Amino acid sequence: MSVISFVSGKVRGRRPGSVGAEGAAPSQNKRAGAESEAIPGEGAKFRLRDVSLRYGNRPVLEGITMDIPERRITAVIGPSGCGKSSFLRCLNRMNDLVEGCRLEGLVLLDGEDIYAREYDVTALRRRVGMVFQRPNPFPKTVYENVAFGPRIFGIKDRETLDGIVELSLKRAALWEEVKDKLREPALALSGGQQQRLCIARVLAVEPEVILLDEPCSALDPIATQRIEDLLAELKENYTIVIVTHNMQQAARVSDYTAFFLIESQGEPGRLVEFGDTATIFTAPADPRTERYITGRFG
Amino acid sequence: MNAGTAGNGPRHTVLRRPGARDGGFGEGDEALRVMERAAGVDEGKAGLTEGSAGQGEKPAQRPGVKPLYLGRKDRIAEAAEKAARRAFLADRVARLGIWSLSALALSVVALVIGVILWNGLGTALSPSFLFGKPEAMREGGGIWPMVVSSFYLAALTLLMVIPLGVGAAVYMSEFAGEGRLTRLVRFGADSLSAVPSVVFGIFGMVVFVIYLDLGYSLLAGALTLTLLNLPTVMRSAEEAVRSVPVSYREAALALGCTRWETVKRAVLPVAMPGITTGAILCVGRIVGESAAVIYTVGLFVRKVPWSPLRPAAPMAANIWHMYTEGALVPDWFRVASGEAAFLLLLVLTLNLAARWVAGAVRKRMGYRV
Numbered sequence: 001m002s003v004i005s006f007v008s009g010k011v012r013g014r015r016p017g018s019v020g021a022e023g024a025a026p027s028q029n030k031r032a033g034a035e036s037e038a039i040p041g042e043g044a045k046f047r048l049r050d051v052s053l054r055y056g057n058r059p060v061l062e063g064i065t066m067d068i069p070e071r072r073i074t075a076v077i078g079p080s081g082c083g084k085s086s087f088l089r090c091l092n093r094m095n096d097l098v099e100g101c102r103l104e105g106l107v108l109l110d111g112e113d114i115y116a117r118e119y120d121v122t123a124l125r126r127r128v129g130m131v132f133q134r135p136n137p138f139p140k141t142v143y144e145n146v147a148f149g150p151r152i153f154g155i156k157d158r159e160t161l162d163g164i165v166e167l168s169l170k171r172a173a174l175w176e177e178v179k180d181k182l183r184e185p186a187l188a189l190s191g192g193q194q195q196r197l198c199i200a201r202v203l204a205v206e207p208e209v210i211l212l213d214e215p216c217s218a219l220d221p222i223a224t225q226r227i228e229d230l231l232a233e234l235k236e237n238y239t240i241v242i243v244t245h246n247m248q249q250a251a252r253v254s255d256y257t258a259f260f261l262i263e264s265q266g267e268p269g270r271l272v273e274f275g276d277t278a279t280i281f282t283a284p285a286d287p288r289t290e291r292y293i294t295g296r297f298g
Numbered sequence: 299m300n301a302g303t304a305g306n307g308p309r310h311t312v313l314r315r316p317g318a319r320d321g322g323f324g325e326g327d328e329a330l331r332v333m334e335r336a337a338g339v340d341e342g343k344a345g346l347t348e349g350s351a352g353q354g355e356k357p358a359q360r361p362g363v364k365p366l367y368l369g370r371k372d373r374i375a376e377a378a379e380k381a382a383r384r385a386f387l388a389d390r391v392a393r394l395g396i397w398s399l400s401a402l403a404l405s406v407v408a409l410v411i412g413v414i415l416w417n418g419l420g421t422a423l424s425p426s427f428l429f430g431k432p433e434a435m436r437e438g439g440g441i442w443p444m445v446v447s448s449f450y451l452a453a454l455t456l457l458m459v460i461p462l463g464v465g466a467a468v469y470m471s472e473f474a475g476e477g478r479l480t481r482l483v484r485f486g487a488d489s490l491s492a493v494p495s496v497v498f499g500i501f502g503m504v505v506f507v508i509y510l511d512l513g514y515s516l517l518a519g520a521l522t523l524t525l526l527n528l529p530t531v532m533r534s535a536e537e538a539v540r541s542v543p544v545s546y547r548e549a550a551l552a553l554g555c556t557r558w559e560t561v562k563r564a565v566l567p568v569a570m571p572g573i574t575t576g577a578i579l580c581v582g583r584i585v586g587e588s589a590a591v592i593y594t595v596g597l598f599v600r601k602v603p604w605s606p607l608r609p610a611a612p613m614a615a616n617i618w619h620m621y622t623e624g625a626l627v628p629d630w631f632r633v634a635s636g637e638a639a640f641l642l643l644l645v646l647t648l649n650l651a652a653r654w655v656a657g658a659v660r661k662r663m664g665y666r667v
Contacts, residue, residue: 098598122555124554126553127553134545137549138549138550138564138567138568140567140663149553150561185662186664201549205553205554258599275431
């Protein structure tokens with residue numbers, strides 16, 4: 001249904017950047033949970049309250065409480081193994097796939113508990129898209145990769161699909177490079193193009209949130225630059241959460257930064273500090289953040 | 299210091315045993331040097347002799363330095379050279395051995411193929427034989443009903459074994475978590491695939507032919523062959539499904555696919571080349587199976603069997619029949635050889651096709667094959 005509006009947006013001849021805003025708008029007014037964590041002047045897309053995660057007996061995350069502001073880029077940084085990726089996967093319930101995984105606490109998306117018993121996980125994942133560390137296009141054509149999501153919704157009409165594919169590729173800043181090779185295998189593209197194709201694939205299902213798990217770690221600097229530029233454009237319409245190893249990247253692209261840390265082996269990861277990126281990188285409140293950011297450990 | 303650098307070139311000549319043959323063992327020289335170093339030979343000292351020393355001469359002694367290595371040097375060099383010679387010889391022998399064993403294996407294969415084709419290729423390729431009607435008493439019969447029987451049987455079997463096998467494989471690898479059940483099923487499948495096919499033949503005869511009253515028929519044979527091939531099809535399909543990278547499943551799930559949609563749209567298409575290869579190889583096994591077929595389908599027919607409830611005579615069973623009981627036709631040897639040659643060509647073609655299809659599909663997906 002939402003995809004139809006997506007296309008009608010295109011038919012009305014609106015610029016790619018401005019489409020999709022209305023889809024996310026109604027959620028802005030809803031407020032739920034404790035207000036204390038809210039960042040002044042920002043609507044929260046996700047609210048996490050005292051979230052703990054364990055894989056079997058191994059605690060992975062503990063006591064995470066934060067609000068992820070809407071239509072901003074939130075970066076998650078921290079040393080390896082501090083639970084950054086696990087945290088990200090809590091937000092679209094990809095952790096459900098891990099056997100023995102248990103989550104406690106509250107994760108609210110637009111005020112709705114996404115871990116509620118009757119919550120529809122597939123619907124959640126359509127609203128909260130994900131881009132992985134290694135580009136993972138399907139071994140199909142470029143076109144079929146982008147059309148994958150819409151086809152799942154049951155869209156069969158050729159013209160509708162063509163429209164979605166073109167618009168998604170344009171939004172992912174890939175259209176110019178691949179418009180003549182839509183019928184070629186996606187695996188023939190370069191790594192950076194593949195990653196942008198994966199972003200286009202996510203955009204084609206018109207999500208509200210995009211989670212990126214170290215999207216540039218397998219890419220060269222130029223491809224990285226392109227992805228970063230793209231993120232800056234996308235934040236006008238999407239809430240973006242990006243996990244990154246690269247602190248310069250966090251500083252460059254994000255509006256807010258969360259610093260995760262694991263005290264010692266076997267301990268769960270904890271949120272040390274969360275705030276707007278400028279503050280975290282120039283005047284962190286916690287000495288551990290400062291030590292990490294200045295490169296003294298991690 | 300300066301001696302060490304200067305000694306670079308003539309060092310070996312000095313250290314080499316007087317009159318030692320130059321065997322050309324590069325490794326030997328290297329080994330020699332290593333051993334000398336290990337024995338505490340000072341390379342610098344050896345180098346001292348540069349210029350002044352001729353071949354094989356002992357290096358000039360420096361006052362106060364005891365020439366520890368003198369005397370030992372010869373034995374070390376000798377041992378090193380011996381070792382090198384031995385290694386060289388062992389390498390030669392091993393290479394020759396391995397080469398001749400693989401040549402033997404290949405020539406056995408070539409011999410089998412050669413004999414069968416020599417005996418039957420001419421017959422197999424003549425249309426009057428391939429498309430001809432079999433004779434029961436006279437010579438000059440063809441094998442058309444047998445060819446049809448083989449393919450018919452293969453098609454019927456695939457119709458049952460592929461959905462069952464792939465379904466089981468998908469369930470095992472995608473839905474049933476690793477546990478007692480999957481281990482049990484896998485163990486059962488492995489055990490079944492070790493059972494001789496004649497046992498399946500007897501089972502099929504008792505259960506399908508007699509108890510279910512299907513009689514000797516293509517259907518009874520197909521059911522038997524389904525049981526016979528299910529384990530292999532299941533395992534090969536499971537292998538194919540398992541080899542699909544987790545990242546594709548994650549990508550599909552993260553786009554909001556249900557588990558079944560993930561399997562249908564992301565996993566199975568990628569596993570298809572593997573599954574197809576398994577299926578084609580399975581056709582080869584069905585077409586070549588005789589023991590299970592003899593007890594369930596039949597040995598000889600004169601008419602093409604159109605109904606699956608009719609008896610039929612797949613080629614492999616008919617070959618056996620011709621050799622053992624087929625003496626009623628005077629040219630039984632010609633018929634059996636022709637059939638064998640055709641069967642061999644068929645199976646070889648199927649194996650090649652399996653590789654080719656898998657490669658082509660993978661290439662179309664964009665994998666660098």
